[in-house]
Amino acid sequence: MTTIRLTNSKTRRKEDFQPIDPSNVRMYVCGPTVYDRAHLGNARPVVVFDTLYRLLRHVYGAAHVTYVRNFTDVDDKINAEALRRQKAGSPGTLEDLIHERTEETIAWYHADMDALGALRPNQEPRATEFIGQMIVMTEGLIASGHAYAVEGHVLFRVRSYKDYGKLSGRSVDDMIAGARVEVAPFKEDPMDFVLWKPSSGEEPGWASPWGKGRPGWHIECSAMAHELLGESFDIHGGGLDLQFPHHENEIAQSACAHPHGDFAHYWLHNEMLQVEGKKMSKSLGNFFTVRDLLDQGIPGEVIRFVFLMTHYRSPMDWTAEKARQAEATLRKIADFLHSDPLTQPWVDRNSVNAPQEVIDALANDLNTSLALTHLSRYLKEGDYVALLGSLRLLGFYPDALKVKFATFAAEAHENDSTSGYSVSSLGLSKRTSEILVEKLKELTSLRSLAMASKDFAAVDALKSALIAAGVEVRMSKAGVELVPGPDFDPAKLEALQ
RNA sequence: GGCGGGUUGGCGGAGAGGUUACGCAGCGGAUUGCAAAUCCGUGAAGACCGGUUCGAUUCCGGUACCCGCCUCCA
Numbered sequence A: 001m002t003t004i005r006l007t008n009s010k011t012r013r014k015e016d017f018q019p020i021d022p023s024n025v026r027m028y029v030c031g032p033t034v035y036d037r038a039h040l041g042n043a044r045p046v047v048v049f050d051t052l053y054r055l056l057r058h059v060y061g062a063a064h065v066t067y068v069r070n071f072t073d074v075d076d077k078i079n080a081e082a083l084r085r086q087k088a089g090s091p092g093t094l095e096d097l098i099h100e101r102t103e104e105t106i107a108w109y110h111a112d113m114d115a116l117g118a119l120r121p122n123q124e125p126r127a128t129e130f131i132g133q134m135i136v137m138t139e140g141l142i143a144s145g146h147a148y149a150v151e152g153h154v155l156f157r158v159r160s161y162k163d164y165g166k167l168s169g170r171s172v173d174d175m176i177a178g179a180r181v182e183v184a185p186f187k188e189d190p191m192d193f194v195l196w197k198p199s200s201g202e203e204p205g206w207a208s209p210w211g212k213g214r215p216g217w218h219i220e221c222s223a224m225a226h227e228l229l230g231e232s233f234d235i236h237g238g239g240l241d242l243q244f245p246h247h248e249n250e251i252a253q254s255a256c257a258h259p260h261g262d263f264a265h266y267w268l269h270n271e272m273l274q275v276e277g278k279k280m281s282k283s284l285g286n287f288f289t290v291r292d293l294l295d296q297g298i299p300g301e302v303i304r305f306v307f308l309m310t311h312y313r314s315p316m317d318w319t320a321e322k323a324r325q326a327e328a329t330l331r332k333i334a335d336f337l338h339s340d341p342l343t344q345p346w347v348d349r350n351s352v353n354a355p356q357e358v359i360d361a362l363a364n365d366l367n368t369s370l371a372l373t374h375l376s377r378y379l380k381e382g383d384y385v386a387l388l389g390s391l392r393l394l395g396f397y398p399d400a401l402k403v404k405f406a407t408f409a410a411e412a413h414e415n416d417s418t419s420g421y422s423v424s425s426l427g428l429s430k431r432t433s434e435i436l437v438e439k440l441k442e443l444t445s446l447r448s449l450a451m452a453s454k455d456f457a458a459v460d461a462l463k464s465a466l467i468a469a470g471v472e473v474r475m476s477k478a479g480v481e482l483v484p485g486p487d488f489d490p491a492k493l494e495a496l497q
Numbered sequence B: 001g002g003c004g005g006g007u008u009g010g011c012g013g014a015g016a017g018g019u020u021a022c023g024c025a026g027c028g029g030a031u032u033g034c035a036a037a038u039c040c041g042u043g044a045a046g047a048c049c050g051g052u053u054c055g056a057u058u059c060c061g062g063u064a065c066c067c068g069c070c071u072c073c074a
Helices: A040-060 A076-087 A094-115 A127-143 A172-178 A217-229 A240-257 A290-295 A300-309 A320-338 A356-363 A368-381 A384-393 A398-405 A430-453 A457-468 A490-495
Strands: A005-008 A013-016 A025-029 A065-069 A147-150 A153-156 A193-198 A213-215 A232-239 A263-270 A273-275 A316-318 A409-414 A419-424 A471-476 A479-484
Touching: A005 A263, A025 A040, A025 A217, A040 A065, A040 A094, A040 A232, A040 A263, A040 A273, A040 A290, A040 A300, A040 A356, A040 A384, A065 A217, A076 A094, A094 A290, A127 A147, A127 A153, A127 A193, A127 A213, A127 A217, A127 A240, A153 A240, A193 A217, A193 A240, A213 A217, A217 A232, A217 A240, A232 A240, A240 A263, A290 A300, A300 A316, A300 A320, A300 A368, A300 A398, A316 A320, A320 A368, A320 A384, A320 A398, A356 A368, A356 A384, A368 A384, A384 A398, A430 A457, A430 A471, A430 A479, A430 A490, A457 A471
Parallel strands: A025 A065, A025 A232, A232 A263, A273 A316
Antiparallel strands: A005 A013, A147 A153, A153 A193, A193 A213, A409 A419, A409 A479, A471 A479
């Protein structure tokens, strides 16, 4: 069996992955706060852990992996948006409006992440469905002396957990020395963090032993991971920015609440995303969502491919140039997949496996970049089976690639014995195809005239016009081919009429 | 200030203690009415200083620079 090796943030080492129970490998990944469309940075951990999920399913069997990713639907930004809508006259209670907002955001999230080829996790719990468990856990922490209630708040007593700071390599004393946070006066220790806080009149809240309130951010993941995966599970993932304080606090809560378990055995953190060399931020004006890219016509497969080009523990720079390269490669792959079926070996697409070297690349701490290198080689060598298996493992669907990326080609060919036209059309309208064929005929006849007269002016004029419309023009002894490229604009083509 | 990560050829980006990464771009050639596409070939690297070693871009230490986190942003 393939041994998966993963860099464990907990030990700062690359380790052999040994599941607690190979018949039920369990992974928890911190999901989004559902207050708005997912931005591109949100998508990186989704693709990273989707890749790991697919690898785990490959190695242990699809039925033996449980992947949980939460939706954080308790949040000040959600409340603020709901309140804004209420004040703008939307009907319904504040709770209704909050629910409406989170439902709509979750639907967007699903649509956007589906477009990236990410499998849905086995479970996607929402914080609001686990408030009871959070309260029970908080009560337990108070009872065992790890937390204290004060002024409607419940705070975790950081000093009560000796390993606090171990995951992120920080000491409580150092952090206090360098702290820039304003400290609430009722905290015993400046680093103590909130498990429960009171809700004011217009904020959503739940009844609790400490009055009407809502949970702190960190407790939800501890409570849901415990409920769905148990006291100990295998992998906990998320973005590097969550390592501190979020994951540190999760560990502290869980370890103290469930002293017999040891929470997550392997912690994985993906590095952050940049855009054209800079941090993506609203203030720099380089902030965009996954939906923005999709709407610009950049397919999800391109986004996924660009992500996979960079190792997950390196910062990834999103650039237009990378998107261009990724798209060019996907087009080549699609053209190859779309080539004459008779030249390709017959395989059952749904069962073909990736070559071992691709599995090995992923098993070596998710070396997706190396996996893509292998993939390019299969393309170059025309190894249909290896390519198909690799695409599947990496989360690309051959049929979708063909529809989105395979070239439409209108081709006129002639030789001594035959001449004719062939059209292969995917994803273009009938009208566009017809115009393309018309232009092809026109170009072909102009060209034969020019070949005799040696006056190529008319041919070149038509050729330039086609190129301007984003259509690649290929002329050879065998005939003429028109291939709409990435910049193809049907409107410009039609204007040539 | 504290903590963590990084620095590979024009650009992107891997592996491996000694032997070509690879992709894009470039250059040369084949091909073409001209191009495009395709194919063939090709130059170019390991921030800096020191150590370990027969040998380091790869291991260890230091320096410089860059990035992130410490602010309920993945």
